Amino acid sequence: MxxxxxxxxxxxxxxxxxxxxxxxxxxxxxxxxxxxxxxxxxxxxxxxxxxxxxxxxxxxxxxxxxxxxxxxxxxxxxxxxxxxxxxxxxxxxxxxxxxxxxxxxxxxxxxxxxxxxxxxxxxxxxxxxxxxxxxxxxxxxxxxxxxxxxxxRRRAGGSSGASTEPPRSDTAMWPLKLAHVLLALAYFSTGITKLLSGGVAWVNGYTLQNHIFNDAINRDIPLGIWLAQQHTLCILLAVGTILFEMLFFVSLFLPRIAPYFFIGGILFHIGLYLTSGHPFFEHIIMNLMLLLFLDPQRSLGWINRLEQLVPGLPARKDAPQPS
Amino acid sequence: MRQRKTWISLLILVILGLHALPVISYQAVAQTRWPFLAWAMYARSFPPGPIQVAQRRVLGTTASGSELEITPVLAGLTKPAFRNTYLVPMARHDSAAAQSLLKRLNGESDSIVTIRLEELTLTLTDSGVVRRDHPVLTYHVARSEALTQ
Known part of the structure; x- marks a missing residue:
């Protein structure tokens, strides 16, 4: 226990x-x-x-x-x-x-x-x-x-030499981690429902053609109308959709590959919007937020690398050490 | 500090647990547990066959003879709710849905006496999108209601 x-x-x-x-x-x-x-x-x-x-x-x-x-x-x-x-x-x-x-x-x-x-x-x-x-x-x-x-900081006497280190806390990550778990839960739920309800036929290409055609016509999206006519591409996109939704939860257990899932999530929702008009802007922001902020070491590393590209900037005290 | 983490842990468990509720008590499209929802979206699959979509619009004629398009905004509904509540039933010749829509709209001074449903089917073919128009369906305001205007 x-x-x-x-x-x-x-x-x-x-x-x-x-x-x-x-x-x-x-x-x-x-x-x-x-x-x-x-x-x-x-x-x-x-x-x-x-x-x-x-x-x-x-x-x-x-x-x-x-x-x-x-x-x-x-x-x-x-x-x-x-x-x-x-x-x-x-x-x-x-x-x-x-x-x-x-x-x-x-x-x-x-x-x-x-x-x-x-x-x-x-x-x-x-x-x-x-x-x-x-x-x-x-x-x-x-x-x-x-x-x-x-x-x-001012009240604590910042001018009298108080610490300029960023505050640290053990409750500063749980909202981000919860967002990650909820996204994984939602994607998995969406993916498994497609397979349980629609069966393997969900990836036959005709299914995605129907869904995209319906949305693209009703929302007047020429790119979607074109995509709905590409049967082979719709098979590939259907397989990609199921794989992304069913496997997103893997990013919970393999943090090193998590950024690829977050980038995939951003592209997935941009693609949905451009072809079918689904406005999952909140999910774009959540994936971007997790990409940038979920792993403190990774984002500090990126900031450090960016700073190294700018000559004359002092090195950060909290820059991650090479492992 | 430990107590705060305990409360947060309980909050996390409650939030995760509440997501089981809509799955257990599945409500199809009429979900009433927002923001804890069942995530069954676009789950239906389609067999090989014609890929078709229906487009519908409703036009109204007022007592003074003017015409207007009856949009979801005019009816005070969202597009999907307007489609499911009125357009689809009216396309299936459901005059009760038409009367319900007329009743909803006729709070205005210049009341609508007739509504016409225009429907077309768009089919995806190898040569492009083929359009087929359906006969226009006309619904008149019910006599009892007309007499009260």
């Missing part, structure tokens, strides 16, 4: 610099704010033209049990939630009142997405990213690269 607990702690709670998590915070919050923030018009239109929720999501059921629908789910109420969430996002990005602002941003995002999905239409794109956002307030995501950190 003791050994299991030690292994659990070693996996989820290694002592690392808080810089990686801070980098992930900045990337994730910037993505949420500037790339895939929920549309206010869409929210208001749904609330105004529906007298009731069709399939209310848990957060909406919870809120609606406290606040009446006609008090909060109105143009004024939704506008207020929207702007409070956006303001919290700006604070979370710069790292001011970081934990609180991250919590408000995550809660506001859950509310807005949950509301949009309470009218008989649910999609997967934001789910894992929303969970990741909700983990950040419970981690030292503002301990580096934040105004909070700057103020803390």
């Amino acid at each position: 003791r050994r299991w607990i030690d292994q659990w702690n070693a996996y989820w709670f290694p002592v690392t610099s808080t810089q990686n998590l801070a980098g992930a915070r900045i990337l994730a919050v910037a993505g949420q704010l500037f790339w895939f923030f929920p549309s206010l018009d869409h929210q208001i239109n749904l609330a105004a033209k529906n007298s009731h929720f069709v399939d209310p999501q848990p957060i909406i059921r919870a809120v609606a049990s406290i606040v009446p629908r006609d008090a909060l789910f109105t143009p004024a109420g939704l506008t207020a939630v929207y702007w409070v969430t956006a303001a919290a996002g700006v604070l979370a990005l710069i790292g001011l009142f970081t934990r609180t602002s991250l919590f408000v941003l995550a809660l506001g995002t859950w509310f807005l997405v949950g509301h949009a999905y309470s009218y008989a239409d649910v999609h997967h794109t934001q789910a894992l990213f929303a969970i990741f956002l909700m983990t950040l307030p419970f981690s030292p995501a503002g301990a580096s690269y934040s105004i909070d950190a700057l103020l803390r």
Whole structure:
């Protein structure tokens, strides 16, 4: 039992610099704010033209049990939630009142997405990213690269020679590791469902041609319409899709090859978007975030190599030593 | 410190455990456990055969004679919900779906008295995409409702 607990702690709670998590915070919050923030018009239109929720999501059921629908789910109420969430996002990005602002941003995002999905239409794109956002307030995501950190250093007497080493913590990696596990879980679940439900016929080429043709026509994507006519290419892409989805979890056990899976994930979702219009932008950000920040040694190594390319820069104290 | 790690460990286990819920209580497309979802996407396979897609649009005529396209935004739904709730049933000659759509739309002052469903099928062939138009289906507002306008 003791050994299991030690292994659990070693996996989820290694002592690392808080810089990686801070980098992930900045990337994730910037993505949420500037790339895939929920549309206010869409929210208001749904609330105004529906007298009731069709399939209310848990957060909406919870809120609606406290606040009446006609008090909060109105143009004024939704506008207020929207702007409070956006303001919290700006604070979370710069790292001011970081934990609180991250919590408000995550809660506001859950509310807005949950509301949009309470009218008989649910999609997967934001789910894992929303969970990741909700983990950040419970981690030292503002301990580096934040105004909070700057103020803390000043209060601690930065001018009187206090340590300039980046803070270290044993709770700075678990949100990233959880994002990795959730992605692996989701990809595996998607892949195994294809094989269990569709069978081997899923890779016959006709299946992917049908799916791509349907999406490309309805979303007016010429590249998708062209791809749907390439039977052999669709066989190869179907096999590639199943292999990627079923084997992504291997990256959990073989960290050295994990970056290739993350790069594969980014390309996979860009490809899905360009050919079928699937807007999994959150998954692109999550894969990019894991590529850049999951392994502190790897990202520091990259930074070090980049710095070596720039003549005249002093060597970093925290640069990884050759093993 | 140890207590904090214990709480975080419990949180991790809860988050992972909650993902089993939608799998156990599978709800098909009408999932109500967001953000904990079943990830069965595009799982259906297709045998060799015609590769086809249907495109549909709905046009409405108001009492004053003007025409407008009835879009998902106008109906206050998303595209997939609009398609599944109205377009597909109406294409199968389901007049109840048409009446339901008219009722939904007619909160406006200039009420819609007729809706027309236009449908076409696009088929992928060796020579390109072939288009086939279907007969237009027309639905009129129910008499009892018309009398109340």
